[in-house]
Amino acid sequence: MLRYTLKRLLSLCISLGVASLLIFFMIEIAPGDPASFMLGLNAQPDTIAALQAELGLDVPKWQRYVAWVSGMLTGDFGTSYTYRTPVAQMISDRMWVSLPLALYALALSALIAFPAGMYAAARRGQTGDVAVMGATQLGVAVPNFWFAMMLVLIFAINLRWFSAGGFAGWDKGFGAVMWSLTLPAISLALPQAAILARVMRSALLDVMNEDFMRTARAKGLTSAQTLWRHGLRNALIPVLTIIGLQFSFLLAGGIIIEQVFYLPGLGRLVFQSISARDLIVVESVVMLLVFCVIVVNFAVDLAYAIVDPRLRTRE
């Protein structure tokens, strides 16, 4: 297990290193210099040069890259060009919106998908199965930002149960925050739940044909007990992979959903920074998102090894 973990850890570090290089140099080749953008069209060359020096833009690229990466490792993400506040502070403020949203959506998607997938698998080929599969087919085809607009139309504008947008703020309490994140989380969760339900169903169907399932039935367990005790645990491996992958979709999808609901999360921060050419904020947020995805995938790999001991011994 230790060897397996170390090997995965090494590949995690390489991935993060390459990702940081890619993001940094992608931003570097972006046309437009932040200093001249901030000072406007009539700025004098010496003013621009002075601001470049102040922002640390006058040193060679590789030195800036090293400074950026080593800064991030110590929690210093630099200072925003436009707001003149620490980027780390801006990100952590926004994180308190985006992260709960992604986790809420992940929980909802599992909560919908697990029973739906198990139900469909248990009734394979019957009306219930066809209905669930039809619903998932629809679920993967619906753009989540459109679904979000429909939820607003029904539950905020017509029924007035929720507000049409905005974030309650943590000072209003946990309940108020969750309430204001409910519609965004549902719209984010729907397509993911549809995918997860399909994976759950097919993973369970694969497991159901295994000999140990027949043995479990033979020793007197009911089919529900067999499914619960033996089927689910073995079906969890593909399901875990998809949940890991979905986390990245939820973070990225959140960026669009935040636009629909005017949520002050990382997504809105990225868009605001892009239009203000506040590149240090953009690269830091993107790096953070990539970091989260890579680390979650690493955690999924480790979870595999725990769920399926064969993976450990194969190393």
Place this chain on the structure above:
Amino acid sequence: MNRNLIIGLTLSALAVIAALVSFVWTPFDHASLNIPDKLQTPNGIHWFGTDHFGRDIFSMIMVGARTSIAVAFVAVGIGMGLGIPLGLWAAARKGSFIDELIMRANDLIFAFPSLVIAILITAIFGAGAVNAIIAIGIFNIPVFARVVRGAAMPIWEREFIFAARVAGKNAARISVEHILPNVMNLLIVQATIQFSLGILAEAALSYVGLGAQPPTPSWGRMLADAQTLVSIAPHMALIPGFAIILTVMGLNLMGDGLRDYLNPRLRVART
């Protein structure tokens, strides 16, 4: 032909026909503003109603189909054009340094949240259909590379490949002449799936203003326009939404149907 394939083909064909017909005919000029007729609900003259500028939504949906299909089509083309050779190469040199390099590079692209990078690319190089195509296309490369490699590896062990080697063909020629035809079915199915994902991605990018720019209509852009008016003119949001859903569902069903249709083993099992 199975039911999925027929429904999927019909829905996909509808979108393609709408796009093609829009080149020669639309009920109204999709770009002409007609303020007195604004925000009409669907009626006998404007079949899908009009938007806040009085533009005919039916015409915009037809022309918007062009944008969606063109972006998704070229993005799939990029993915196949680069992903298939890479996948074939990796399979031919299985376990070698080049295989490892291609697959690790693929893992890396997979690790990036695709929409974030698409947003980054379009933000850096400017919003527009071409950059949207590139942004979506990049993420199709590892998908095709992986599918081809996975499918090609067992074929390399087969006897007819051995025979081709004995006949003196090199790896590149074997890949093109023997491996590729044998993985083609799988690629067609994957292409329809990536096509539908491309349509969704294009809609999302256009929705946040990073896709096709006005006056080019696009379904995502129409939804962005509809957002603030959803309470007074819900048809402005409903109709482009249905267009996206039906097209994507059509492509997904077509993919499912094709997989069954092209797999002879399943066909025999059915009959």
